[in-house]
Amino acid sequence: MTKKIATRDAYGQELVRLGAENKDVVVLDADLSKSTKTYDFFKNYPERFFNMGIAEANMMVTAAGLATVGKIPFASTFAMFATGRAFEQIRNSIAYPRLNVKIAATHAGITVGEDGGSHQSIEDIAIMRSLPGMTVFVPADAVETAAAIKAAAEIKGPVYIRLGRSGVPVLHGDDFKFTPGEAVTLREGEDVALIATGIMVSMALEAADILADEGIKAMVIDVHTIKPLDIFAIVEAARKCGAVVTAEEHSIIGGLGSAVAETLSEHQPVPLQRVGMRDTFGESGKPDELLKHFGLTAEALVEAAKKAVAKKSR
């Protein structure tokens, strides 16, 4: 297995680098700086770091105010509280006025682990992608995270970046080129397209290996930008493979699976299977145990791929 790094760690490091490069970058946190890794920024640039206490609603709108005077605020907390507790603040004070606020939310998905279902955000992609003008990044590894954070700082407008707590394999080399809104084809294939986001991308690659052993050639697409969605790449993959599987550490309602289903229904209807949380909340457990328990594994992707392929031939 390759080296594992949590995307939140990559975020903390990239923030420090950005802070040196751009004096307008400021960071806000809601008493979770050691968990979200914004603490590294605080240590380097204390005057540009604002701990807002356990008050996410106020934090989001304070970030909006900072943006109106030319700052580039990164506001961090757990995905649950960022997009759940402070949804209406993000909607009305950040997205509606299209302010230049970056919401870097960590501890997304079930790999939060032992803290349990109350802390496992499985709706945040759905919530954020429904907001007009919101860019939504879901990086798959440390390299993508650093690139997404850098890109977020350059984008003029609101950006949501979904980050995780647990270590994930590093998929990309130093030469990786990140273009917002452009999905990355990690593996070519012609029988089924595995379209994945976040930590599920590495599992899609594993699944493609297993499928190859069984004679099924799977294409693997890494959708690091949920919005704007790379409709072209998705339609082309569906056209070429004739069957699609989506994979996300998120509810299949409203997330990547929904976004792909919407796209395919309009442009290129093909059999589709969605792997993700199936209208259920998470629970306490070790991240790996939880992924198995809820069917977010390479094996589950393999099964889904076979189902999709079978439907194709009907």
Add this chain to the structure above:
Amino acid sequence: MEQKIAELQERAKTIRRHIISMLCEAGSGHPGGSLSAADMVAALFFDTMRLDPENPEWQGRDRFVLSKGHAAPVLYAALAEKGFFPVEELQTLRKLGSRLQGHPDMKKLPGVEMSTGSLGQGLSAANGMAMGLRLDGGDQRVYVMLGDGEIQEGQVWEAAMAAAHYKLDNLTAFLDYNNLQIDGPVEEVMGVAPLADKWRAFGWQVIEIDGHDLAQILTAIEEAKATKGKPTMVIAKTVKGKGVCFMENQAGWHGNAPKPEQRDQALVELA
């Protein structure tokens, strides 16, 4: 000083006339809380704040956030009178395609510093502005107007805590204490008293004034400017619907537009 106050009183009256006319033309909107805030808004826009209508994005300007965004007409009237856009445009309020949205939209109308209207959020935004301007070493000041019903929102107290914690002495807040909200008297709907004690306990400098007395308003603004190490809350006792006898102290005029004959009657009073 007396002449200045007479001029500001005249400005406030003009603002009130615009409020009545534009709301009548719009056929909907919020006169009560617009009229109660008119004197404070007149003082800020025509005496206190450094603004450049020719260059609305000028970095050196002071900022005003209308946290009680439903009182948009009072802000629009002041901005038009100040020269940010033509006065005639006030008649487009709330109409399709207008820059004058039902609640202030910073992306549409020059001079609007923050999109507001969803209550309880403006103070947080003002805090952010004050923090950012101070970081750049500027001497700009940030002003924010809250409603008394609005402070029932919990976020206001999160922001109150933060402003004191970060010692935002470049921030002055006004509380338009007209004691009425949509469903009735504030103390009946959800009591907020004792206001001064609450804000003091949160670490603010508190000044209590008559929000229709321009001399008191100007003095409070100066006192706030001179206060170091903490933000200032000006609790301004006001009359909802102030200046129009049949609207004064009537909760029913929170969100109802005057009919043409009511407009005419109001404009006679405000002549």
